[in-house]
Amino acid sequence: MLNWCLQLSFMAAITLTVNNKQYKIDVDPQMPLLWAIRDFVGLKGTKFGCGMAQCGACTVLMDGNPVRSCSTPVTAAANKKISTIEGLSDNLEHPVQQAWIEFQVPQCGYCQSGQIMTAVAFLKKNPNPTEEQIDAAMQGNLCRCGTYPRIRKAVKRAAELMKAKPF
């Protein structure tokens, strides 16, 4: 384990499963999952914010759990199911997306893929969150525009929507 920490200089053929699709890519095994998703799989919705798991802009789900793809080596994702913002729904039907639109959450929008993915994973685990639990779950996702007051409302609303119509 932790073989990705070794200084490997060769390239590795890795199969990534992203949004239920398989991608064969040939990359430096130390490459963070973020850059593999963005530059090799070609999905740009996942964003680079800090490169050290401090801001959450790069959040994707790995087997349903939120991870910071900027600090997860691509090899660690090899046999896992990766979900990105692009795989959430075909037409914005996901209750979190619906709530995001209802409360007009994004300003610049750059951090929002990460915010949404964190909220999706959280609500799956906790469908009846209190306000404190929402804050605690979302606190690793930074937003420089300051959309936090609306994120609070939207996560709460998404929980209601999911209860009314499970996604």
Add this chain to the structure above:
Amino acid sequence: MRTTLSRRRFLRLSSFTGAGLIIGLNGVDGKAFGQLVNLSNDAELVGVTPFVLIDPKGGITIYNTKPELGQGTFQSIPSLIAEELDLTLDLVTIRQSGGQIELGADQFSGGSASIRTSYTKYRKVGAAAREMLVTAASQAWGVPAQECITENGKVLHKASNRSATYQELAATAAKLEVPKEPKLKDPSKFILLGKRVKRPDIPLKSNGTAVFGIDVEVPGMLYASIERCPVFGGKLISFDDSATKKVKGVQQVITCERLIGKYRFEGVAVLADNYWAAVQGRKALKVKWDYQGYDKFSLTAYEQQLRELAKSEGVVDHTKGDFDKAYAAAPTKLEAFYETPMVSHSPMEPMNCLAHWKENNQIEIWTSTQVPFSIKNSFSKEYKVKPEDITVHVQFNGGGFGRRLYPDYVHEAVQLSKKAGKPVKAIWTREDDTQQGPFRPMTFSAFKGALDANKKPVAFQHKVISPSIGAATNPNYDKTKTDGGMTEGISEQAYEIPNMKNLYVHADMHVPLAAWRAVTSTTLAFSHESFLDEMAVKAGADPMAFRLSMLDSKHSDTKRLLEKLKEVSNWDKPLPAGWGRGVAQWEFFAGLAGNVVEVSKKGDGIKIEKVYAVIDLGTMVNPDMVEAQVEGAIVMAITAAIKNGIRIENGKTIQSNFHNNPILKITETPPIEVFILAEGGEKIKGVGEPGLPPLAPALCNAIFAATGKRIRRLPFDINKI
């Protein structure tokens, strides 16, 4: 600049099929801007700006000329035109302009200027187009124009049950004379303006499809990561790229120059097949820098110099009455000294640019920027190419806050592409973004205030001691004069104090400095409105009543604002023990807003319980967006007040990423309630910035009310008061 563009070229650029209706404004050169023009049949478009295009074979296109940074211009600017055409935004294609010469010099987002400078101007464009379409229909049908109505992209004559789409009418309308003063819509009939319209960019930002600068790719491009001198002002001596070249994927190692303000800093760029390889190659670089002695620079020592400089008289920024005489004679006097930090912009999207310098010397740029028009013009001069040979594709900006007013990162990418002979996307790391500036400068402030025998304020002095954004950007900066950019707002407050003398003391600085959301008001409002609170305390007066007592009817905007704050915050209602509330307001070039903040003592620290905000606008486009901007401004202002700010020692920035240059988290965000004063009229104030300055003083005034502790230096640790 007077620019001619052939109609054919414009139609090609706008993918317009022709023979339709194009309405714009003249005056690209800045003279007589705003005269409406029918551009439909012009062989050449000379000094004009087309904004609405109705294509007989296509759709209706409206240009947004203000880059979208999160402030809502992608919805608000096109809405000004669409409203007058009775069009909802789903019937319109919104195109982001990219500094095209024919779209005018005001293609920028900054200064909270978009709506306050465009509101009527763009409405007239839509109104003129509508009038021409209605005239075309009424003439064709032989019915009076006033019997025709417009809705959903059609002209209707209900009595005869006839209708025609705008596209069907466009060719005929294009032959008509453009009305000089088209009749604007009665605001009571508005369907978009002043309404909570959903923004068209929100779905794109909720499913990952919004394209930011960092997301753009073109075939054959290389990725770049650039090593720059860690010490501001250092020069490149040499570099060893032998280890770098061994990193798989690395293609080239070349130098480039970063043009930021009046500075030119060299960098060494690693170009690779993918970004990760470029970053790995950069880590393997060995670069020798000549620090030019700047490694001796210490911000701590610099701050001490500012305190020393405060003893000098400085230059007069503004006077009223006879301050010296009134101050000397007053029975009650007080003095105080306030300090603020340098801060970073830290938009979530790090600086980046994709540039392609083509063989024919045409330059194509894809980037997140606030200033597409000025990029075209300044790059044209710098690189000796014609402005029309520079194409800027403005993407959604992942935050701006003033940082993207400065296209230093665009210069780097353009030069790298020229040297590499390929398209190059240069992406800054978060460390680059945090450490390389430009930063908002600090301001230090020395105050003197005096009360008369009746405890009324009779004399007031605000002396600002600071480096200057102007000096950092303008090589011809005159240090002997006052600097309005650094004394922003201090002489513009509506308070009636009979004797005032405000001063400025300039301090040299070699670090790149920049405007930051709400610019110098973000530091000066803190010191100014905190000191006014000190005067209120000295006078034994309630801080709200003290402020209101200095406002007469001439200054009804500020008075109205404070009265609204007093009402919505229940100012006179007692708070629980251990709580305190504070008030502050600030007026400056961008607008006017105020806060009441409630805090409580909690353990060793302070909890922000509630923020009430009032913003005064006159007229607004989207109340939901206004609320969002004020909420965001308050979150950003709390970060600036209580998070650590930028420190420089040994010439280098100490902070590097969000772990040591933190921004506010959701858990730290208090409940915020926003109230908007907008009763209509032509006097329109800005939205993006004014929400920010009042927060820090209102917060610190509240902390004083709760604890008796006066905070005179930002940032402060809110967990230890």
